[in-house]
Amino acid sequence: MMADKGIKRSSMDNESSSDPKRAKTDAKYNKYLAHYDDNDAQNGNGFSSPLDQLQRHKTTAEQAAKCEDSDLNPWTGQPHSQQYFNILQTRRNLPVCQQRKEFLEMYHKTQILVFVGETGSGKTTQIPQYVLYDELPHQTGKLIACTQPRRVAAMSVAQRVANELDVELGQEVGYSIRFENKTGPKTMLKYMTDGQLLRESMHDHEMSRYSTIILDEAHERTLATDILMALLKQIAERRKDLKIIVMSATLDAQKFQTYFFGAPLLAVPGRTHPVEIFYTPEPERDYVEAAVRTVLQIHATEPEGDVLLFLTGEEEIEDACRRINLEVDDMIQESDAGPMRVYPLYGTLPPAQQQRIFDKAPEPLRKGGRPGRKCIVATNIAETSLTIDGIVYVVDPGFSKQKIYNPRSRVESLLVSPISKASAQQRAGRAGRTRPGKCFRLYTEKAFKKELIEQTYPEILRSNLANTVLELKKLGVEDLVHFDLMDPPAPETMMRALEELNYLACLDDDGELTELGSRASEFPLDPALAVMLISSPEFYCSNEILSITSLLSVPSIWVRPNNARKRADEMKQQFAHPDGDHLTLLNAYHAFKGAEQSGADVKQWCHEHFLSPRHLMSADNVRAQLKRIMETHDIELISTPFQDKNYYTNIRRALLAGFFMQIAMRESSNSKVYKTVKDDQLVMIHPSTVITSPYDWVVYNEFVLTTKQYVRTVTNIRPEWLLEIAPVYYDLEAFDKGEIKSALTRITDKIRRRQAMKGGA
């Protein structure tokens, strides 16, 4: 572990300057603090305030409440608005408010605290404020951070809390997410994504800006949360002044307690309505069919209330929606059923269509007729990311698509798998948000009890960890084996990650971070992409590789509606480059920028060309961020002139600087099957490719496992480039016997002969 002296010392310095007395003395000598008036300033805010009565880490619930009740806002000195008092009323009715005293007493006594609160307890908005009144950040100059797994949550909760505290968002209360930092010099309480805090700590290993870190939604066990927990566990030993609160929904609270040195636990009940659970007596063979039937059954027999059905993916959802719609039409004709509006909901749906799920349920078809309802058919997105009020019936077939990682073949893929008990409970809970509800589980009670696992495996056990290992190295974690993760990944996954990073020259043979690795970790990218980007000036095409990298980091820019596939494919042909998909992406991006610069209506232009304006603009956003990072690291931005015959060749060569491990060779002439280098997987080029020629060697961006094994986003390359650009990986001495080795050996021999001839002449 890296408890080096330099770090210790700096944390001590922070400690002493955070002493309120010292801060005050400093202020006297600081001519820049012109606003500081010693006469009436007790609190550093420049006015007297009820906060002056408070002592850091000694605030009682009563004192804090008194501050909140006062006419003047203790944080700004401005009078409280009427709205403030209205909200205060509702805040005081939240379940968590009952335990403010208990919370503070516990918080005073302990460094780490586990807080459990179910939905509706108010923990996400209130706990950080309770901490605020106890940490008194205006005295210490340190912030309180509260992390969220998702951006929208960080933004919306920050806005809510700003309203509750009667301050402007971005001032005393702010948020920080990728592409948007809405905080300022006055900010005391900062909501942020867990990934954002992780990124910050790469440059501040002690998290010295913060007095308190609250990890919210820890039960979701995102990769970032898991790493933050392990880091905080270490930092807590070095920084005794740092307080940590881990907040979770009930389920595995004890696991968190045990992990954090037996930290004390405080639990607050939620505010939800009871949900009655029904199981099928026999297992269902076709869960989509069973789900459709159940929805119709509810519509025919149950009282008013909306329905939420969980399915696994876009295709399944669209299919189910169609079937439900057809059947409901029949029901209306035949048995005078009420109207039902069916909405699909999944992540790749455009936001405007996602919004439609909040439309009101339809009115009865005639006055006094059977009530209408809406039915939402959703992926897992409705389990965590989106809450829909008014749901009374949940239909849960018990499956979801989950990412799995196979370290042996180094392939991440999506697989329809049974959900966990925790997920099933979460889904059922969606029925009880506004009134008592019902949940229909399309599996047997026995299956629920015996076959479902307790918790979904945390992300860290299901991912390629190359990126994570690089981050950890940059975070100063020397000893990965003893890095105390809550659920340590399989040794093989770790080994694979280390091996990959070593080949990319991000880690040396001793596993130490190299200069390249250190630079690569600065980019919010997978290591291969980062290395490609950093190397690109050597190939005189960093501008172009920057664009390609950005395009590869966002969802596909190609739009292909079911009713216009042919036209979409034709349009794509306009951008096609014969050498492959990477260059085609670049062409489309350049055309998009051209349209933008000529003042065209970009949305209209994209629509005509079957391109996604949303994803192109987000690629542009990513590009700007990556460009800034390149500039700060003096990575040159250059292009080969477009007229130069090597314009595209240089780009193809540059791709190999990062992706030399993702190469496939054609099995034999007139075969469509390729074999991947070193992994020896048989693959086909994904049908979405623009490539029509039977190239012998290709570089690919990703390996996808669906009905067949495919490589997707593919570009033609020359094998001799591999030997030149990645000589270590293509050291033929160490290569396994096979066609690929023989082919490469022939090429090496040819090159040698050519060089010998040149030398001889």
Added chain:
DNA sequence: GAGCACTGC
């Protein structure tokens, strides 16, 4: 000649 669960930097 196929498909992209969901996040995040």
